[in-house]
Structure formats: C-alpha cells, structure tokens
Amino acid sequence: MDQTAAHRLVFAMLDADGDGTVSREEYMARTRNVALAMGLKEDDQLVITARTLGERAWASMDADRDGKMTFDEYTAWAGAEAFDTVCAPVLGALFDLADADQDGALDLCEFTALRTALNNPATNAEAAFAALDTNGDGRISRDDYLASIRAHVVGEGSPMGRALYSRPLSDIPA
C-alpha cells in the first residue's frame, strides 16, 4: 500500500458521515465518542486533555481555517513530523480514555471499544488486535499502538497499520 492509499483509509475513518470532507465537528466528536463509550464525564481530566489536544490538532490540520478538511488538505499535512508532533499526543490521549484500568495497555475489550468509537470497522477488531499484539500476551501497549499507526501514516506499509484501519486483510491488495 502506498502512502496515498494509507492516507485515504485514515481519511475515510475521519470522515464519519462520508460526505468527502472532515468537519471540525466530526473531528472533535471523536473524543466525545470515546468518552461516551467509556462512560467518562466531560469534565474528567483525561477527557479535557484529549479535547485540548484535539483542538490543537484540528487547528494544525485545517490549514485554510474554513472549518473543513479536504483530503488534499489532509494528505498535504500528514506525515512523520505531523504524526510525531500533533497526532501521537491526540491518539495517546484517546488511548488513555480507553485504558479503563489505566495500566498503560489495552486488552481486547478496551481495544474494541476504542476502535468502534473511532469509526474503525468493528468487524476485524480481533484480527487487528492479534496483528498488534505481537508478543501474544493479550495486551497492546500504548507505545506499540502509536508505533503501528505511525508506520501506517508514514507509508511504511506495516501489516499492523493495515489491520488497524482496513477491512479484512484479504480484501486489501498488498
């Protein structure tokens, strides 16, 4: 999978209503959806942190500040530097919302809740979990989670990143 194809998968996940652009509302709903799924209140410190980082990320992504992000805007922005400085903190904060027992790792139940709340296909949650849980201990650490998404976004074509966003692996051309 090349980098543009990888970006299309991420963009499709962000564009929750499928109208071809990501609105600010759509983007900010991600934090709200994870908080709701995990039963966290809006004034929970972890939720406030995730929302603050999300707002910062949105300001960076919506280059022309019209409240919408097109695919061109997204793909021009996305990359290793944007991931490290902007995306990773947001994704880490969302991970922390899903990490109900706060042990720094997600089990299958927590992982599935996070994926579903973030509009990833729920159908292959177990396959994605297995791809990410490389040592097979039934947990996915925060670092491994972020590293796998990073590999996907920067176009390293990691099978873990592919499993994170995609439909069953067999549907995706190598």
Ligand SMILES: [Ca+2]
């Ligand atoms: Ca949309």
Ligand SMILES: [Ca+2]
């Ligand atoms: Ca825009």
Ligand SMILES: [Ca+2]
């Ligand atoms: Ca946990």
